[in-house]
Amino acid sequence: MSKYVKISCLAPPLKEVDPGQGFEGVVNQMIEKWEEHLQHVLPERPDLLVLPECCDDPAFKDMSMEWLYEYYRYRGNRIRDFLAQAARTHRCYIAYSANVEMPDGSFRNATQFLDRAGEVCGTYNKNYITIRQKSTSDTLYGNEAQVIQTDFGRIACIICFDINxxxxxxxxxEQKPDLIVFSSAYHGGLMQAYWAYTCRAHFASAIWRPDYSSIVTPVGEVVGESTLFYPYVTRTVNLDSVVVHYDYNWEKLELVKRKYGTKVLISDPTRLNAFLVSCETDEFSIQDIVKEFDLELLDDYWMRCRADRGKPGHLEQ
Structure with a gap:
């Protein structure tokens, strides 16, 4: 059956703060910033909000790295707790990306995934921080990358430099996520579509302005993008979908459309020879369509091609 998920990605400009108010004043200024910007998307009742990398970093002239990490220590979980209350109130998930202090005093550049009850249902620590961040701070590289289970699908989190x-x-x-969440300070260019296609997953990014936040399908099509003047984007995607190749499926897909019409959506991005097939009804699931019409999934086709190449007499000597 269809699994529609409404995703909002938002990345307003860095917040210029008055450090003269002390750390308490700066934390309050950051909370006020996000309180204001969340109102641009919460009326649309999203299932998921994606925030950019280090989303609660303040900014002011001549800010030092030492001051910033002292701010992190003072801030603790207060901004996360503010967002958790928003998640509870509006019954949505929030991908909160920030530098967080560990019990041993070291830091991680992390995405904490808040569920609809405001609880942390999964955490991803950035596996590939930059050499600059490591050399100028007590932030350590993350060492695990596990998908996070939600009520709408399996989520993979990556942060900025990770995309390379x-x-x-x-x-x-290998873990077959339904959605990749990318909190970042830069766009990543063609790598967004590459990750989406390789994982056969939708891709949602929140990227600091002036770059654009975007939502991408598993076949690399951009279905929504923020703008320079409006740094927010909200789109509904259907995670009940599969990717299939043109070869050996074309005639079957024709039969699918003739029988089910608008209940099944076939999206052709052109040039790729791979289609995204989505179930647009609650009467059945995309796996029911795969089974009924014996559709060959893209990964299965690649496996069959590799196996054929390795058969006796098929490979040049």
Missing amino acids: FNELLEQYA
Whole structure:
């Protein structure tokens, strides 16, 4: 059956603060900032809010790294707790990305996933922080990357620089996420579509302005994007979908459309020869369609191609 999920990605500009008010004043200024910007998307009743990397970092002229980490220590979980209350009130998930202090005094660049009750249902620590961040702070590299289970699907989290590393991509691809959440300070360019396609997953990014936040399908199509003047984007995606190749499926897909019409959506991004097939009804699921019409999933087709190449007499000597 269809699994519609409404996603809001938001990344307003860094908040210029008055450090003269002390750490307490700065924390309050950051809470006020997010209280204001959440109102741009909460009326749309999203299932998931994605915030950018280090979303509660303040900014002011000549701010030092020492001051920033002292701010982190003072802030603790207060901004996360504010967002948790918003998650409870509006019954949504929130991907909260921030530098957090560990019990041993070291830090992690982390995404904490808040559920509809405001509880942390999963945490991802950035596996590939930059050399600069490691050399100028007590932040350590993360060492795990596990999908997070939600009531609408399996979520993979990555943060900024992570998007450049195939080791992490391959680790997530094996876990078959439904959605990749990308909290970042830069866009990543073609890597967004590459991650979405490789994982056969939708992709939602929140990226600091002036770059654009976007929502991408498993076949690399951008279905929603923020703008320079409106740093928010909300779209509904259907996670009850599969990716299939043109070969050996074309005639079957024609039969699917003739029988089910608008109940099944076939999206062709062109040039890729791979289609996204989605179930648009609660009468059945996309797996029911796969079974009824014997559709061959893209990964299964790739496996069959590799096996055919390895058959006796098929490979040049």
